[in-house]
Amino acid sequence: xxxxxxxxxxxxxxxxxxxxxxxxxxxxxxxxxxxxxxxxxxxxxxxxxxxxxxxxxxxxxxxxx
Amino acid sequence: xxxxxxxxxxxxxxxxxxxxxxxxxxxxxxxxxxxxxxxxxxxxxxxxxxxxxxxxxxxxxxxxxxxxxxxxxxxxxxxxxxxxxxxxxxxxxxxxxxxxxxxxxxxxxxxxxxxxxxxxxxxxxxxxxxxxxxxxxxxxxxxxxxxxxxxxxxxxxxxxxxxxxxxxxxxxxxxxxxxxxxxxxxxxxxxxxxxxxxxxxxxxxxxxxxxxxxxxxxxxxxxxxxxxxxxxxxxxxxxxxxxxxxxxxxxxxxxxxxxxxxxxxxxxxxxxx
Numbered sequence: 001x002x003x004x005x006x007x008x009x010x011x012x013x014x015x016x017x018x019x020x021x022x023x024x025x026x027x028x029x030x031x032x033x034x035x036x037x038x039x040x041x042x043x044x045x046x047x048x049x050x051x052x053x054x055x056x057x058x059x060x061x062x063x064x065x
Numbered sequence: 066x067x068x069x070x071x072x073x074x075x076x077x078x079x080x081x082x083x084x085x086x087x088x089x090x091x092x093x094x095x096x097x098x099x100x101x102x103x104x105x106x107x108x109x110x111x112x113x114x115x116x117x118x119x120x121x122x123x124x125x126x127x128x129x130x131x132x133x134x135x136x137x138x139x140x141x142x143x144x145x146x147x148x149x150x151x152x153x154x155x156x157x158x159x160x161x162x163x164x165x166x167x168x169x170x171x172x173x174x175x176x177x178x179x180x181x182x183x184x185x186x187x188x189x190x191x192x193x194x195x196x197x198x199x200x201x202x203x204x205x206x207x208x209x210x211x212x213x214x215x216x217x218x219x220x221x222x223x224x225x226x227x228x229x230x231x232x233x234x235x236x237x238x239x240x241x242x243x244x245x246x247x248x249x250x251x252x253x254x255x256x257x258x259x260x261x262x263x264x265x266x267x268x269x270x271x272x273x274x275x276x277x278x279x280x281x282x283x284x285x286x287x288x289x290x291x292x293x294x295x296x297x298x299x300x301x302x303x304x305x306x307x308x309x310x311x312x313x314x315x316x317x318x319x320x321x322x323x324x325x326x327x328x329x330x331x332x333x334x335x336x337x338x
Contacts, residue, residue, distance in 0.1 A: 018086035056090030
């Protein structure tokens with residue numbers, strides 16, 4: 001079965017740059033780009049939703065089918 | 066699929082005021098997931114708070130909310146519950162608001178066993194007012210009013226609640242985000258006074274003074290100290306030194322609930338003419 005990739009939406013208006021999503025992503029998908037978090041390697045995403053769950057600022061949405 | 070938090074958030078209220086990395090946002094998400102999983106109706110749910118960082122939470126949630134005087138959340142919430150016993154009343158607040166300034170209200174709400182849920186976000190300090198030490202600041206730790214280390218021993222909120230008569234007591238941490246909604250949902254469903262203590266991080270006023278280099282270090286500390294209740298049964302006293310138990314710590318379904326008992330008093334008074 002072909003792997004379907006999620007869409008990781010980062011709302012920069014809400015992001016406060018706390019690094020939590022970047023540090024606790026088990027697959028190193030995210031990185032800090034300047035002040036905000038951004039997607040570095042979407043291919044590696046396993047849709048574990050840890051970033052969405054842990055973001056204190058409601059700034060990440062992992063949209064899967 | 067991404068969880069839709071927006072349906073429980075008041076439009077235009079985000080971004081919230083909490084500092085970067087503050088765990089209160091994680092707890093708020095847990096509360097929203099818990100309310101959503103129980104299909105609570107917005108008009109039948111009241112979120113009540115006192116004053117403090119954590120007590121800003123009801124301002125963001127789209128249901129019946131009440132932001133009251135410092136430490137008095139339990140008193141106002143008791144009023145709401147007595148007037149409308151069918152409502153789901155959820156109290157939120159911090160450790161300073163709940164156990165110091167509102168300490169008396171807290172223990173007496175526990176004693177009455179009134180059917181409400183109190184979520185205490187314990188970040189070990191008074192954050193909003195400038196980092197003064199709270200009753201939960203660990204011994205030796207620094208705050209703006211204890212620059213040479215806090216001489217007081219801290220409160221164990223869960224033990225305090227059990228001792229005061231609460232019938233459901235649970236503890237989670239902001240690191241274990243997945244567990245928060247389950248604990249809160251179980252607490253809301255419990256008939257009686259339920260207390261959920263969530264160990265939290267305050268990077269701005271607590272972390273900086275106590276040599277935590279980053280939010281991540283504070284989160285990892287929560288991960289290290291937390292031990293689930295079941296795992297703790299197999300551990301020795303030495304292994305549990307410095308650890309904190311998490312999960313459902315106490316549950317008692319036998320104690321009478323206050324609004325039901327009060328309804329009986331009303332019946333007796335009516336019959337006594």
